[in-house]
Amino acid sequence: xxLFKIKFDLQxxxxxxxxxxxxxxxxxxxGALVFAMGLFFKIELRKNSELMDSxxxxxxxxxxxxxxxxxxxxxxxxxxICYDSLDTxxxxxWKTAMKPFLISCLAxxxxxxxxxxxxxxxxxxLMFTLAEGLKNSMKFYKDTDTPGRCYMKRxxxxxxxxxxxxGNNNYKDxxxxxxxxxxxxxxxAKEVKDRISSNVDGKYLMDAVPFSCCNPSSPRPCIQAQLxxxxxxYSYDHYTEDLNIWKRGCRDALVSYYGGMLNTIxxxxxxxxxxxxxxxxxxxxxxxxxxxxxxxxxxxxxxxxWILEKTVKETFTDIMAKAKxxxxxxxxxxxxxxxxxxxxx
Amino acid sequence: MALLKIKFxFQxxxxxxxxxxxxxxxxxxxxxxxxxxxxxxxTELLRRSEVMHTxxxxxxxxxxxxxxxxxxxxxxxxxxxxxxxxxxxxxxxxxxxxxxFFTVSLLVxxxxxxxxxxxxxxxxxxxxSLKIGLKNGIRFYKDTDTPGRCFQKQxxxxxxxxxxxxGNNNFRDxxxxxxxxxxxxxxxNPEIRDRVRSNVDGRYLMDAVPFSCCNPGSPRPCIQENIxxxSAHINYDYQSETLNLFSQGCHQALVSYYMGLLNNSGPAVLSVFMAQMSVLLSLxxxxxxxxxxxxxxxxxxxxxxxxxxKGVKETFEEMKENLKKILSLNGGQVADEAAEATExxxxxxxx
Numbered sequence: 001x002x003l004f005k006i007k008f009d010l011q012x013x014x015x016x017x018x019x020x021x022x023x024x025x026x027x028x029x030x031g032a033l034v035f036a037m038g039l040f041f042k043i044e045l046r047k048n049s050e051l052m053d054s055x056x057x058x059x060x061x062x063x064x065x066x067x068x069x070x071x072x073x074x075x076x077x078x079x080x081i082c083y084d085s086l087d088t089x090x091x092x093x094w095k096t097a098m099k100p101f102l103i104s105c106l107a108x109x110x111x112x113x114x115x116x117x118x119x120x121x122x123x124x125x126l127m128f129t130l131a132e133g134l135k136n137s138m139k140f141y142k143d144t145d146t147p148g149r150c151y152m153k154r155x156x157x158x159x160x161x162x163x164x165x166x167g168n169n170n171y172k173d174x175x176x177x178x179x180x181x182x183x184x185x186x187x188x189a190k191e192v193k194d195r196i197s198s199n200v201d202g203k204y205l206m207d208a209v210p211f212s213c214c215n216p217s218s219p220r221p222c223i224q225a226q227l228x229x230x231x232x233x234y235s236y237d238h239y240t241e242d243l244n245i246w247k248r249g250c251r252d253a254l255v256s257y258y259g260g261m262l263n264t265i266x267x268x269x270x271x272x273x274x275x276x277x278x279x280x281x282x283x284x285x286x287x288x289x290x291x292x293x294x295x296x297x298x299x300x301x302x303x304x305x306w307i308l309e310k311t312v313k314e315t316f317t318d319i320m321a322k323a324k325x326x327x328x329x330x331x332x333x334x335x336x337x338x339x340x341x342x343x344x345x
Numbered sequence: 346m347a348l349l350k351i352k353f354x355f356q357x358x359x360x361x362x363x364x365x366x367x368x369x370x371x372x373x374x375x376x377x378x379x380x381x382x383x384x385x386x387x388t389e390l391l392r393r394s395e396v397m398h399t400x401x402x403x404x405x406x407x408x409x410x411x412x413x414x415x416x417x418x419x420x421x422x423x424x425x426x427x428x429x430x431x432x433x434x435x436x437x438x439x440x441x442x443x444x445x446f447f448t449v450s451l452l453v454x455x456x457x458x459x460x461x462x463x464x465x466x467x468x469x470x471x472x473x474s475l476k477i478g479l480k481n482g483i484r485f486y487k488d489t490d491t492p493g494r495c496f497q498k499q500x501x502x503x504x505x506x507x508x509x510x511x512g513n514n515n516f517r518d519x520x521x522x523x524x525x526x527x528x529x530x531x532x533x534n535p536e537i538r539d540r541v542r543s544n545v546d547g548r549y550l551m552d553a554v555p556f557s558c559c560n561p562g563s564p565r566p567c568i569q570e571n572i573x574x575x576s577a578h579i580n581y582d583y584q585s586e587t588l589n590l591f592s593q594g595c596h597q598a599l600v601s602y603y604m605g606l607l608n609n610s611g612p613a614v615l616s617v618f619m620a621q622m623s624v625l626l627s628l629x630x631x632x633x634x635x636x637x638x639x640x641x642x643x644x645x646x647x648x649x650x651x652x653x654x655k656g657v658k659e660t661f662e663e664m665k666e667n668l669k670k671i672l673s674l675n676g677g678q679v680a681d682e683a684a685e686a687t688e689x690x691x692x693x694x695x696x
Contacts, residue, residue, distance in 0.1 A: 144564035157561035161506060184565045186579040211567045214556040216502035219489035220529045222556040234531035 002306035008289040010300045016289070017085050020282040024079035027279055028072050030272045035068025037265050044261065048254065050155050052133040060115075060122045064265065067115050071272065074108055077101070078283055085286050088293075098287045105280040112273040119266035123259045130251050134168045141210070142181040157212035163257065165250035166213035171227075173249075178203040179210060213245040220244070281307060347651035353634040355645040358430070361634070365627045366427040372624050373420035375617045379457070380413025382610055389606065393599065395500045398477040402467050405607070408460040409614070415453045416621055422446065423628050430631065433641045443632055450625050457618040464607045464614075475599050479513045486555070487526040502557040508602070510595035511558035516572075518594075523548040524555060554590060563588040626652070 008016070042061035049056060081101070084090035140152040160166055167173035185192050185204055196204050207226050214222035223244050226232040289305035308315050353361070387406035394400070429435040482501045488494040505511055512518035530537055530549055541549050552573050559567035568589050571577035630650040637648030653660050 150564070153564070154561045161561070180566050181564075184579060211556040211559045211569070212561060216499050216506070216557060219495075219498070219526070221525050224556070234529055 002304075003308040003311060005304055005306045006285070008303045008305050013286075013289055013303070014086060016282065017082050017286060020279065020286060021079055021082040023275070023279050023282065024075050024082055027075040027272075027275050028079070030275055031068050031071025031075055033068075034071060034269060034272055035065055037268060038062070038064025038068055041261060041265060044258070048159065050133075050152070051130065051137050051159060051250075051254070053129045053136075055125075055132075056129050057125060060118050060262070063115055063118065064269075067111060067269075070108060071112075071276070074105065075276075075279070078105070078279060081283070082286065085290055088290070091290050095291070102280065102284055102287070105276070105283070109273060109276050109280060112269060112276060116266045116269040116273065119262050119269060122262055123255065126258055127251070127255050130254050131168065134251055134254075135173075138168065138173060138177055138179070141177070141179045144181065145183070157210060159254075160210070160212040160246070160250060163250060163253040164215075164246050165248045165253035166209060166246040167249055168251055169249040170247065171209050171213055171245055174209045174213070175205060175207060178205060180204060180206070209245060215243055215246055218243040347649070348653040348656060350649055350651045351630065352647060353630075353650050354647050358631070358634050358648070361627065361631055362427045362430040365624065365631060366424050368620075368627065369420040369423040369427065369624055372617070372620045373417050373424075375620055376413050376416035376420060378413075379409055379416065379614065379617050382613065383407070383409030383413055386606060386610065389603075393504070395497070396475065396478040396482050396504065396595075396599070397471075398474040398481070399470070402471045402474070405460055405464045405467065408456060408463070409610075412453055412456045412460060416457075416617070419446075419450045419453060419621075420624065423624055426628065427631070430635055433635075433638055433644065436635055439632075440636075447625065447629065450621075454618060454621045454625065457614055457621065461611050461614045461618070464611055468604060468607060471603060472596075472600050475603075476513070476596055479596055479599075483513060483518055483522055483524070486522070486524045489526060490528065502555065504595060504599075505555075505557040505591070508593075508595060508598040509560070509591050510593045510598040511554060511591040512594055513596050514594040515592065516554050516558055516590050519554040519558070520550060520552060523550060525549060525551075558590045560588055560591050565589070 038061045041064065042058060045052075045056070045058060045061065078101075081094050081098075084094060137152055137156055140146075140149045141156055142153070143149045144153050182204075187193065192204065195206075196202055199205060207228050208224055209227065211222070211224060214224065223233055223236065223241075227245075228238055230237055284307055285305040289303045292303045292305070293301050310318070383406045386409065387403065390397070390403060390406065426436075426439055429439065482497055482504075485491075485494045485497040486501055487498070489498050527549070530541075532538060532541075537549065540551075541547055544550055551570070553570040554572065556567070556569060559569065568578055568581065568586075572590075573583050575581055575583055629652055633652075633654075634648045634650035638644055638646060655663070
């Protein structure tokens with residue numbers, strides 16, 4: 001009892017082949033789109049790679065690129081088969097290759113689903129990478145004279161302005177590190193000396209944030225220094241003032257930026273998977289319809305098409321039996337070999 | 346004596362029609378390009394409209410949008426006409442529409458030239474408009490509580506951050522205006538009172554700039570206050586410190602940005618103009634060549650194509666005659682009606 005059997009006459013076969021050829025072209029374009037998205041995501045990750053840890057993994061964009069290229073190749077090949085399927089002579093060439101090709105299509109569809117899953121799950125390792133990376137970057141903010149780290153200040157400033165964020169979790173992170181280089185501190189001033197001597201590690205910590213934390217939408221000029229001291233500024237209450245500097249932490253901002261991108265890419269990959277499953281099913285119908293012509297000489301004869309020759313259960317038991325048979329024959333060969341060795345020795 | 350006569354055999358006519366069909370599709374896409382250039386230019390001008398004083402420059406993108414759409418329509422028609430040359434009966438339908446079609450197309454194409462000329466001629470106007478707009482923007486920076494001006498601060502801050510510029514001509518423009526709202530000044534502080542009193546207009550001027558002037562590429566944290574006071578900051582020399590604030594003025598930055606856009610669009614518009622003119626000229630040749638073909642059976646005759654039936658001067662005279670006839674026809678009608686009216690009056694008075 002075949003699965004989803006359909007009767008085909010010549011008209012139906014022709015329509016199926018043409019429709020499937022068109023769908024294969026759409027699938028090629030979809031594969032190219034997946035490739036482009038993978039490339040785009042890779043470039044976006046590279047742009048902010050200085051803020052990420054050394055554990056930064058480019059696994060997902062690389063996978064997307066490979067899957068996109070594979071999709072283009074497989075779909076182009078499938079389209080060629082479709083194009084040839086209406087001519088029985090040409091189709092005969094592909095007959096032996098059809099079964100392995102369909103199985104590889106199934107495997108590819110499984111890979112696509114896995115890719116989509118990875119896209120949605122990448123948020124979590126990204127969060128950890130960014131947390132570590134941002135913490136270290138903020139520590140190196142002041143080292144504009146150290147080769148290899150001299151651009152960290154500019155990178156962080158531009159990132160805070162672009163993503164509208166301040167600090168790692170929030171702006172208070174800047175209070176815990178020294179972000180003014182010692183070169184620009186006047187050590188002869190009493191205030192500076194007091195502050196440093198009162199700190200355990202000898203760091204110059206302030207109640208201040210860099211200018212890149214300032215919010216342009218604030219109605220008053222930006223207050224960067226003595227943020228928690230209400231009396232230092234006129235008409236200022238740091239508990240109610242929420243427009244002065246960015247309240248959001250940069251880790252949150254970056255994770256939601258990349259997370260949004262990943263969600264979109266994941267949804268796109270799922271749509272591509274649906275398309276791929278459809279073309280695989282269509283190709284199976286074309287294959288079976290072309291192979292079961294009632295009268296092989298007459299191209300206008302009727303034929304039948306199905307997805308599986310027997311029902312799902314029977315096909316499964318068949319595959320299991322075949323696997324056992326293969327394993328059994330291997331064991332027999334092994335035993336025969338051993339027996340031969342035993343007799344010789 | 347026809348202008349620029351060319352002999353056309355059947356083969357030549359067919360080739361002309363085919364080539365013109367392809368050319369009209371290509372020029373249609375360039376018309377689309379002109380349209381999208383106009384849209385892009387308009388959005389860019391609208392985005393910064395708050396720092397522009399006048400909107401005279403908007404005539405350039407408006408013209409480009411209209412002409413882009415019109416040229417797309419013209420080229421579609423030209424393609425249609427080319428397709429109809431194979432069928433003499435269908436081609437005859439177009440006969441009466443050719444003269445108005447050509448007049449409209451020539452008008453539209455000349456608008457392209459006008460747009461290009463304007464994009465160069467209105468540049469001084471744009472510079473002036475930006476200068477006044479920026480000056481006002483800086484003056485009203487502090488008025489975040491005045492309705493109608495409350496977004497000026499945000500606009501100027503975002504502008505300075507995006508274009509990496511400070512002030513109108515340079516950062517010293519900020520020293521001459523009070524950019525802190527009086528609401529945030531503590532007038533019980535003697536220092537502030539002194540500063541305000543020492544100023545002629547009672548303004549609170551400082552040696553400071555807003556945070557948006559800060560250059561992220563500076564190796565040291567941004568120095569925004571007491572900029573000209575070397576002793577206020579350690580290891581600081583105001584004359585030699587170039588990376589602290591953005592050194593470019595926003596007027597210069599905006600002007601060079603918009604000049605770049607307009608100057609780049611000029612040659613593109615000129616090339617579209619030439620392509621469009623070539624389509625129109627070829628179409629004229631095709632029309633005149635096809636007018637020699639009388640019916641479907643004798644399609645293979647050789648015909649003559651020309652641009653103008655008579656010379657330029659004679660065509661001009663003819664046009665003047667036609668115009669005079671139309672005008673005098675109207676005048677003659679008026680005279681006749683006047684004569685009838687007087688006759689009617691005479692009859693009425695007689696009876």
